[in-house]
Amino acid sequence: MLASVIAGTAVGTAIVAAGYQSMSPTGQWYGRTFTSLSRGTKQLALTFDDGPNDPDTLKLLEVLARHNVRATFFLIGRYVRERPDLAREIASSGHAIGNHTYTHPLLIFQNEAEIRKQLSGCRAAIQDAVGEHSNLFRPPFGGRRPAVLRVAGKLGFDPIMWNVTGHDWNAPPAAAIEVKVARQIRGGDVILLHDGGHKQMGADRSQTILATDHLIVRYKNEGYDFVTIPAMIKS
16 A cells, blocks of 8 residues: 555655656756856846747837847747748847747647757748748647657757746736846846747737846846857856
């Protein structure tokens, strides 16, 4: 009886751990992903998911340009098809562009054919809009399992996660976003924020834009350098 209880507990613990690793941005059970540099490095990478988004992507680009900062944008393919001009504006402004799938599904529940379709569809949309771009890929919601990373690898993608988030997907006040990011910064960080919303075009990201402005000023004054993910990987 005791042995059965222990075995059941062990199985339950393993299931919980496996589920955690499939969604944890820094988990590495299912394959290597890039999450950050070594702690203490004076580099930070701003990354923005779920765009392009009208009108807030353009407003965010204005903030980044004012501070001469380059960021990395993980774009949803269907939005790129809808607004290729916004994707071109991101690229022409010198920012890196990555793949965030075509419709933003949780990939841990998709079969390999659908995973391949999502990644290939987004790649095609971005290529049609801006031409060749990076091989960066970020799974929606951070969800991945071995099949997700296996398909991504076969398609030539480098999976990119994060180790700092502003928890801004529900559009909290800018001050709340700033506090959450600041609590996690140690240097060498990949920061997750959002310039769009996966449910529809037109998500209000005004508070993220304001928080981004303040965070850039704060960390530049502390001697940090903001870089794209490709630049951070090469450093």
